[in-house]
Amino acid sequence: MEHESVSLLRDGVILLGFGLVCVLLFRRLGLGATLGYLVAGAAVGPHVLGLVGGAESKMGFAELGITLLLFLVGLELNPSRLWKLKEDIFGLGLLQVACCGLAVAGFVWLAGFSPAAALALGLPLGLSSTAQVLPMLQSAGRLRTPFGERAFSILLFQDLSIVPLITIVAALSRRPAEANAPPGWLLGLYTVLAVAGLVLAGRFVLRPLFRLIGRLGERELFVFAGLFAVIAAAAVMETFGLSAALGAFVAGVMLADTPYRHEIEADVEPFRSILLGLFFLAVGMSLKLPVIAQRPLFVLGVAAALILTKTAVITAIGLAFRMKWRQAFALGLLLSQGGEFGFVLFGQAATGGLIDPQAASLFGAVITLSMATTPFLMTLTKRFREEPVNSIPEERDGPKADGANALIVGYGRFGQTVAQMLHASDVPVTLIDTDIEMIDVANEFGAKVYYGDGTRLDLLRQAGAAEAELICFCLDGDQLDAEMLDAVHEAFPNATLFVRAFDRRALIKLKDAPVRYIVREVLESAVKMGRMALDSVGVDGAEIDRVEDRYRRRDRERLKVQRDGGDIRAAKTMVSDTRIGER
Numbered sequence: 001m002e003h004e005s006v007s008l009l010r011d012g013v014i015l016l017g018f019g020l021v022c023v024l025l026f027r028r029l030g031l032g033a034t035l036g037y038l039v040a041g042a043a044v045g046p047h048v049l050g051l052v053g054g055a056e057s058k059m060g061f062a063e064l065g066i067t068l069l070l071f072l073v074g075l076e077l078n079p080s081r082l083w084k085l086k087e088d089i090f091g092l093g094l095l096q097v098a099c100c101g102l103a104v105a106g107f108v109w110l111a112g113f114s115p116a117a118a119l120a121l122g123l124p125l126g127l128s129s130t131a132q133v134l135p136m137l138q139s140a141g142r143l144r145t146p147f148g149e150r151a152f153s154i155l156l157f158q159d160l161s162i163v164p165l166i167t168i169v170a171a172l173s174r175r176p177a178e179a180n181a182p183p184g185w186l187l188g189l190y191t192v193l194a195v196a197g198l199v200l201a202g203r204f205v206l207r208p209l210f211r212l213i214g215r216l217g218e219r220e221l222f223v224f225a226g227l228f229a230v231i232a233a234a235a236v237m238e239t240f241g242l243s244a245a246l247g248a249f250v251a252g253v254m255l256a257d258t259p260y261r262h263e264i265e266a267d268v269e270p271f272r273s274i275l276l277g278l279f280f281l282a283v284g285m286s287l288k289l290p291v292i293a294q295r296p297l298f299v300l301g302v303a304a305a306l307i308l309t310k311t312a313v314i315t316a317i318g319l320a321f322r323m324k325w326r327q328a329f330a331l332g333l334l335l336s337q338g339g340e341f342g343f344v345l346f347g348q349a350a351t352g353g354l355i356d357p358q359a360a361s362l363f364g365a366v367i368t369l370s371m372a373t374t375p376f377l378m379t380l381t382k383r384f385r386e387e388p389v390n391s392i393p394e395e396r397d398g399p400k401a402d403g404a405n406a407l408i409v410g411y412g413r414f415g416q417t418v419a420q421m422l423h424a425s426d427v428p429v430t431l432i433d434t435d436i437e438m439i440d441v442a443n444e445f446g447a448k449v450y451y452g453d454g455t456r457l458d459l460l461r462q463a464g465a466a467e468a469e470l471i472c473f474c475l476d477g478d479q480l481d482a483e484m485l486d487a488v489h490e491a492f493p494n495a496t497l498f499v500r501a502f503d504r505r506a507l508i509k510l511k512d513a514p515v516r517y518i519v520r521e522v523l524e525s526a527v528k529m530g531r532m533a534l535d536s537v538g539v540d541g542a543e544i545d546r547v548e549d550r551y552r553r554r555d556r557e558r559l560k561v562q563r564d565g566g567d568i569r570a571a572k573t574m575v576s577d578t579r580i581g582e583r
Contacts, residue, residue: 030375032132041284065275067248071230073159074252093157101126116172120354124345128335130155173352190240202254210260214436223267263452265462283343288361303369307336330385337374338367406470409454415474465492472498482513489514
């Protein structure tokens with residue numbers, strides 16, 4: 001037992017160390033983290049350095065990463081987003097998966113594989129890499145553009161198609177069915193009943209559970225509850241002999257339209273990232289490199305055919321959906337690679353006897369090579385894909401964009417006014433608060449407020465801060481400091497920061513914070529009352545304006561001295577004759 005513990009720790013250190021180095025290197029080269037993990041796994045695996053073994057055992061644990069990924073995909077599918085992108089998701093996405101999958105299956109069949117094996121290989125190769133494409137769109141600032149929305153819609157439908165594709169591969173299996181295995185019609189009934197049960201559990205168990213945890217305000221309980229929801233849903237489906245990934249996906253959909261979505265995403269995302277990275281490390285370890293070395297021309301030829309076929313098919317589909325030819329071609333190149341789910345489906349096909357393990361390794365290498373080419377192809381064709389200088393540049397989605405052009409943290413009396421003014425100008429807003437009672441009241445009035453601590457960078461990122469133009473901190477009390485705002489500005493440099501400060505003490509605390517404007521809450525209302533008081537005792541308007549101007553000028557001078565000295569008691573001699581206190 002002690003030897004096994006030492007071995008496990010040793011394997012963990014080696015895997016994490018190689019993974020860290022390779023991911024940093026590949027990120028630096030613009031090739032993405034997925035390829036870094038695959039190369040790291042191959043390097044430490046039995047066919048190169050032989051430092052770590054047991055890829056199969058690690059794969060079983062790491063497949064939880066795929067389950068968590070589908071849970072997060074489900075969380076993206078709130079009804080409003082589905083409705084907005086319905087044509088692209090279920091039109092463009094369906095055509096891409098079907099046409100690319102069948103076209104690739106066709107040339108695989110021509111390469112000498114049986115029809116069943118060609119389908120088991122071609123349909124997975126028709127999928128693209130969500131883990132690679134989305135970061136590329138985000139770094140280029142195109143995720144919220146019409147082009148980015150269409151690419152996202154296709155990737156989303158691809159993720160949704162994983163469960164049907166697993167079912168197809170299982171149906172094509174050549175392995176004899178187990179003697180006690182239920183018939184197909186009973187499996188279908190089990191699927192319907194399990195999904196219905198998960199839907200009811202989501203509405204009557206999960207939502208009240210997260211509401212209770214939100215009242216307690218314990219973040220650790222959110223982490224536990226989020227993981228419990230994923231694993232419990234997956235376990236229910238697996239008990240019936242169904243796809244665990246489908247259960248996780250349904251659980252995500254059930255929570256997509258709740259106020260707790262962003263908090264759950266932020267809490268589950270680190271586990272998804274770690275386990276998905278471990279999955280790709282295990283895939284790299286399981287690649288049979290000697291088999292690939294025996295047939296390098298086959299791998300290169302199939303990878304080239306895959307890229308050319310998918311580029312041509314997706315470009316044609318884009319043109320059919322009235323995209324400009326340059327954008328259709330760019331979409332084809334962007335999605336021309338194989339995807340991470342291909343490794344899962346190849347494993348299913350090998351288990352079902354449709355292909356042998358050597359073929360799974362060869363086509364796994366095809367996916368890896370095709371993923372490596374995407375950044376280079378996008379760079380090499382940049383000039384060719386760009387619109388002429390005199391054409392109208394692609395516009396970002398305005399008020400209709402999904403996500404936030406503005407984030408408001410804190411939906412009390414102050415935040416409500418800011419939000420209503422932004423809504424009045426058709427500026428889309430995402431609202432975040434930790435007050436469950438306030439969230440319930442806001443829902444009654446039709447406002448969608450998400451639960452979460454808006455001072456956390458991970459939660460802000462999940463709520464759309466990377467694409468936000470404004471982030472308004474409308475929090476009551478003294479919760480912000482300059483260090484936290486510096487971190488927000490560094491993480492989301494394109495967002496303009498506005499801060500509500502209660503009094504001058506808060507202003508002094510936020511000295512040198514990178515914010516556009518700080519509103520001192522008690523100042524404006526007090527000045528307005530002072531003007532009204534002067535008017536009520538007969539002071540004329542010109543004198544009232546002069547008094548206000550003098551007060552504001554002296555207040556700014558005092559505030560500068562106090563902020564420079566960091567002391568609220570500084571500049572006492574500058575207090576006005578009205579002897580207004582230190583607010």
